[in-house]
Amino acid sequence: xxxxxxxxxxxxxxxxxxxxxxxxxxxxxxxxxxxxxxxxxxxxxxxxxxxxxxxxxxxxxxxxxxxxxxxxxxxxxxxxxxxxxxxxxxxxxxxxxxxxxxxxxxxxxxxxxxxxxxxxxxxxxxxxxxxxxxxxxxxxxxxxxxxxxxxxxxxxxxxxxxxxxxxxxxxxxxxxxxxxxxxxxxxxxxxxxxxxxxxxxxxxxxxxxxxxxxxxxxxxxxxxxxxxxxxxxxxxxxxxxxxxxxxxxxxxxxxxxxxxxxxxxxxxxxxxxxxxxxxxxxxxxxxxxxxxxxxxxxxxxxxxxxxxxxxxxxxxxxxxxxxxxxxxxxxxxxxxxxxxxxxxxxxxxxxxxxxxxxxxxxxxxxxxxxxxxxxxxxxxxxxxxxxxxxxxxxxxxx
Amino acid sequence: xxxxxxxxxxxxxxxxxxxxxxxxxxxxxxxxxxxxxxxxxxxxxxxxxxxxxxxxxxxxxxxxxxxxxxxxxxxxxxxxxxxxxxxxxx
Numbered sequence: 001x002x003x004x005x006x007x008x009x010x011x012x013x014x015x016x017x018x019x020x021x022x023x024x025x026x027x028x029x030x031x032x033x034x035x036x037x038x039x040x041x042x043x044x045x046x047x048x049x050x051x052x053x054x055x056x057x058x059x060x061x062x063x064x065x066x067x068x069x070x071x072x073x074x075x076x077x078x079x080x081x082x083x084x085x086x087x088x089x090x091x092x093x094x095x096x097x098x099x100x101x102x103x104x105x106x107x108x109x110x111x112x113x114x115x116x117x118x119x120x121x122x123x124x125x126x127x128x129x130x131x132x133x134x135x136x137x138x139x140x141x142x143x144x145x146x147x148x149x150x151x152x153x154x155x156x157x158x159x160x161x162x163x164x165x166x167x168x169x170x171x172x173x174x175x176x177x178x179x180x181x182x183x184x185x186x187x188x189x190x191x192x193x194x195x196x197x198x199x200x201x202x203x204x205x206x207x208x209x210x211x212x213x214x215x216x217x218x219x220x221x222x223x224x225x226x227x228x229x230x231x232x233x234x235x236x237x238x239x240x241x242x243x244x245x246x247x248x249x250x251x252x253x254x255x256x257x258x259x260x261x262x263x264x265x266x267x268x269x270x271x272x273x274x275x276x277x278x279x280x281x282x283x284x285x286x287x288x289x290x291x292x293x294x295x296x297x298x299x300x301x302x303x304x305x306x307x308x309x310x311x312x313x314x315x316x317x318x319x320x321x322x323x324x325x326x327x328x329x330x331x332x333x334x335x336x337x338x339x340x341x342x343x344x345x346x347x348x349x350x351x352x353x354x355x356x357x358x359x360x361x362x363x364x365x366x367x368x369x370x371x372x373x374x375x376x377x378x379x380x381x382x383x384x385x386x387x388x389x390x391x392x393x394x395x396x397x398x
Numbered sequence: 399x400x401x402x403x404x405x406x407x408x409x410x411x412x413x414x415x416x417x418x419x420x421x422x423x424x425x426x427x428x429x430x431x432x433x434x435x436x437x438x439x440x441x442x443x444x445x446x447x448x449x450x451x452x453x454x455x456x457x458x459x460x461x462x463x464x465x466x467x468x469x470x471x472x473x474x475x476x477x478x479x480x481x482x483x484x485x486x487x488x
Binding site for chain 1: 403405406407416442451452453454455457460461462465480482483484485486487488
């Protein structure tokens with residue numbers, strides 16, 4: 001005779017390992033093998049999860065377990081604790097994971113009900129509106145993003161230095177992705193010669209400040225984000241005030257003095273910079289995460305002389321190229337915000353469009369770096385953006 | 399012969415070539431061979447004292463020669479040397 005549902009669950013529970021909420025609480029709070037040693041997965045439905053879940057839990061409803069668990073827990077040797085409301089569905093899910101080859105899976109007895117009865121803390125996720133759930137639905141479906149990652153994007157503050165070639169595509173896609181606050185620094189106005197590549201601007205906005213033009217396009221694409229405009233040229237007198245408080249900075253500026261200034265200020269404030277530069281058919285990209293990887297000065301201790309540092313205005317650039325490089329920047333920004341993948345830290349990516357080649361080079365921290373070899377508080381405002389032949393460089397650059 | 403990748407700013411000095419072959423036992427020799435064949439690259443690569451200009455990054459395959467043995471780093475025939483200047487265009 002077929003077993004009853006209750007009998008079936010009882011049989012399953014005899015085949016899997018269970019764990020008491022007290023043990024899970026200890027692990028999550030640094031006891032035992034610590035939080036790094038265990039991955040907690042909530043297998044309830046999304047409407048239940050919305051009422052609260054264990055801190056740091058990954059959310060994989062049991063109905064999607066087989067198709068999504070590898071995204072949430074790629075390593076089958078990882079210690080996994082599953083829970084549901086009372087411990088039955090998680091027991092069934094534990095059996096499924098064991099069948100899938102997961103080696104160390106436990107079901108939390110009593111589920112979140114017992115967890116709460118013990119007085120342990122739960123996290124109540126902030127809810128996306130129905131409009132946001134629809135707008136970002138394709139993000140929701142990606143295991144590495146999901147509602148949690150989308151909330152991180154909505155909470156994030158990203159500063160774009162420049163609303164030109166690189167800034168234009170970056171601003172568009174970050175606005176579309178729902179980065180909640182996007183600052184833009186640019187003192188220029190839209191010029192006809194910009195429109196071959198700066199796709200955020202339009203012909204009827206020639207003469208309009210770029211920050212205003214960018215805001216119009218970004219809000220037309222996504223009215224739910226905030227655009228903070230800085231119609232100014234960034235310099236030593238205003239950089240600290242402008243960049244402080246941002247989570248990530250996107251460097252798309254068109255000159256060396258500002259790149260060095262930004263590097264030094266961002267190291268001082270420990271803000272990661274997603275940096276790209278373009279010329280002709282060539283692009284360079286890297287992520288400078290202060291004290292985690294090299295900084296811009298570790299890669300380029302001094303700038304080249306002005307005759308070897310032509311600008312796009314002087315030498316030209318393929319109109320598509322800043323699109324390619326700007327979107328690689330936007331991708332790195334999203335990865336940094338949601339904490340997914342391997343950011344381009346300590347690596348420099350070269351793109352050569354004519355040959356359609358990508359080359360990756362290693363970038364090491366320089367133990368003698370003039371800036372990041374020292375603690376941030378020792379970097380004085382007077383030395384920021386300064387390099388040995390700064391005066392000569394700026395004079396030659398005109 | 400090693401392959402040397404020429405950055406855009408140096409291509410006018412190599413007749414527009416993006417890659418050139420150059421002989422040498424080590425990085426310095428290869429770059430001097432390049433400068434011999436394309437004299438305009440000499441002052442762009444080397445300072446008066448013969449050392450690499452500080453603003454020129456040179457990679458052997460994917461590694462900065464500054465963390466190897468600099469210009470004395472041995473080079474094999476299958477190696478690729480990348481000359482990399484900073485670019486500021488945005």
